[in-house]
Amino acid sequence: MAKATKKQALGRGLSALLKDPQNDIQSAEDKNADKLVGHIVELELSSIEVNPFQPRTSFNEESLRELASSIKELGVIQPITVRKLEFDKYQLVSGERRYRASKLIGLETVPAYIRIANDQESLEMALVENIQRQDLDPIEIALSYQRLMDEISLTQEQLSDRVGKNRSTIANYLRLLKLDPIIQTGMRDGFLSMGHGRALINVDDPQLQLNIYEKILQKSLSVRDTEKLVREMQEGNSKTKVTSPSSSVPPTFKKGIKEFSEYLGAKVDVKVTKKGNGKLTIPFKSEEDFERIKKLIQSED
Incomplete structure (x- = not known):
């Protein structure tokens, strides 16, 4: 108990330090920077803005309410991570669900780790941490991988090292972005699994992809059934009942x-x-x- 009280007191002390304009820390070389970076600080929610680089685009309301209820009972167990923008202004790097849930129950402050980073570093931190720690859907993960490669100029091999995933795993996610946009939306909405998506990737014709997609939804086909259907079509099996794209x-x-x-x-x-x-x-x-x-x-x- 004494240890927890000491940590909370330290957080309040650092918060007071941050409120002093004379101690405005902007880089790792500034005075008192070592007291700030890497420590947990109680920050006012009103001083934190959401991260425009956040790969997640939707948040389940029911899940947020459950998290808010947990925070109300136990507090924010895992601090969020922010980067310093200017005096008393911060931007989320990771932990947006905790941030939103805390606001939902009217908390005024939240425990946070403060990092000093430029926009590119912030983008990389946000994408990598979200890929590793958030329950993103397969398309969101694929978009995050693609964005890391495009905006930070990473190869698949370098990306593999950054996120701790096999190169083949990353390649499989990136291939999902070749699917028809309607199918990608279906995956984001939870109608298809990544397994369904990987099976559909093997169909080159976009219209044929959509035909199979409709079959999956109509008949609630499993991944195995979908793979079989795709295989039959590729082999020219006459028993396949999916409409040919020439007569669609x-x-x-x-x-x-x-x-x-x-x-x-x-x-x-x-x-x-x-x-x-x-x-x-x-x-x-x-x-x-x-x-x-x-x-x-x-x-x-």
């Missing part, structure tokens, strides 16, 4: 098909080739049904 219906036709079907009282089928020509099929159940449909079409003349 563009989105602009779908509304018209629905209107045709409702007007004629029959499930109209339309097939359109890549060249834009196509075929309209109107089924009928009997001679009487045929006459009924014919009259409906002729009445439009």
